[in-house]
Amino acid sequence: MAPRDLIDIDRIFHEPAVADYPRGREILARYPNAERIEVPSHWNIPDLHGNAGSVEDWVRIKRSTLVLGVKKGLTMRPNGRSAHFIAPSTSNGCAMSCAYCYVPRRKGFSNPISLFVNAEAVCAAIARHAGQQGPLPEPDQIDGQAWVYDLGENGDLSVDAMICDNVRDLVALFRGLPNAKGSFATKAVNRDLLAYDPQGRTRIRFSLMPARIARIVDVRTTPIPERIAAIDDFVRAGYEVHVNFSPVILYEGWEADWAALFDAIDRTISGAAKDQLACEIIMLTHNAGLHAVNLGWHPKAEDLLWRPDIQETKRSEGGGENLRYRTGWKGKWLARFKTLLAERMPYCRVRYAF
Template sequence: MADRALLDIDRIFLEPAVPSFPRGREILARYPEAERVEVPSHWNIPSLHGNEGSVEDWVRIKRSTLVLGVKKGLTMRPNGRSAHFIAPSISNGCAMACAYCYVPRRKGFSNPISLFVNIEAVAAAITRHAAKQGPLAEPDLFDEAAWVYDLGENGDLSVDAMICDNVRDLVALFRGLPNAKASFATKWVNRELLDYDPQGRTRIRFSLMPARIAKIVDVRTAPIAERIAAIDDFLAAGYEVHVNFSPVILYEGWEADWAELFAEIDDRLSEAAKRQLKCEIIMLTHNAGLHAVNLGWHPKAEALLWRPDIQETKRSEGGGDNLRYRTGWKGKWLTRFRALLAERLPYCTVRYAF
């Protein structure tokens, strides 16, 4: 059962077609007392996405509200960073409330979990696409032998799995795809996933940062120590387990904090976990719109995230204007980070750094 401190659903917005899908009926049956509000589209709910006043209820909405819809687009997008391809999302939004999350930039003032109930269509699309790829020609930075599909671009699948079996179904799907592997990042430790039997075909990436900073910006997530402690357990359960050092936030004393985190990882992981450990490094990206939203509910985080003295505006791949650490300086800071990592965790291969 879901942790009621994280999820206590009492209102469900749903598209009209949701009850016609088995997964939709399962989810609705799980929350029989929840108010149901029918909406034309999961993406456009004015009382959520366009309601500036909801900033004050940011956390309450994430805990108590669920959106159910039908996934329309089923195309695979080339990625080239965390994976070969981005699979169609099975969710959008999250019950957690990380202050740097990019999803609210597009959705507006609230982004509780939106789940898609046509899981069979998503699974079929992935199966067709993987079949067309054939075998991976040669090892690359994404994997030694398989095409990697990122499943959790717009949400956190560890939390989604507390609501329904979409994640279980996809782990089972990739167990039977000989040339493909699933991947998703998470900030939550859901030990029910230990029973999914991934057989090495699903990669879980625990996102990590210094604990004292996570307490400020990683709102409603699992503690960093708990995430580190889970690595060996998930490896033993058949997952490939990597880490994301993300986001790397710059402030006075950041190197000492990261050195402390690396020491904790080195102390806690088994030799088996260390031998297979790889990472991604992602420097903070921020956004003026998100800054304005955060000022309405969590201004303390903005003292860390909003640093125009060392940030500059850059056009993102999605066409938005985001703040990133200044060109030239960002490269120097990333080089320093990688040097510290190589010194403290020499066995941790860097798969991707940005």
């Protein structure tokens, strides 16, 4: 998907202070013809937040609307799964429209990209925190040598980088931190990132699933074959490249589809990429609220995602009620998934499975 097909901004909601920041002025100047609407907070936008009618204009809002704000909270949250810490986000929301994404419920139904214009404050907070950690005491499932900071919990940095240099700044930051790495997952191939010179200090995780399923649920993302084909290029550019098998969606024939995906990866990537490869495996999490949202704009996806016959309600760490595959069966399906992976990609270490 070409950048203009993904992003064509004609409306910008912005906090009053945005123009006080160089990054804010840069972004505003990039879209001189866009309508500008001042709002008290990037979280308080009546035209977006809680507007159920937005499901009717889902893709148009994703493509044409941008929100600009100033990041307030700069604390690091312990993680211990995919990363050691969750860094303060430089963005929220996304131009893509994955049907299983939990973010739409948080800021309007379509939830376009929000960018924070004080990325330098985020970078400074990460640098201070990393400086306080000292060396990683011992290798663990997250990394063998460095503290890892997840940078894109609520968005996709590959797409953010099409709009401004926040991501370039983050990659440059970690290039100079001897005891830390940045990490983010992506469903987009943005080849501009190949020029960022990460020097092994940024981990990019390409999210992958069987292509025929991605065509239904990974809406407005880079096609799966293109993501696989990009792995070698990013390894050569100095990134540590891992893959996220996420989400793993269960349906009749899922094992054959995933086996074919593993074979395609194995055929495509180089020995150098295989030598450094690791993965995360994340089984689908869904919930009734997102199900209701999806029925308004993409009901076909719910045939795959909404499976109460094999799902059960679980309370999340954040206190919400989610649907996950049933206890007992989920463990058996995850074990089968790992067996398939080991048979076809024995070099791919599983860092994290959930």
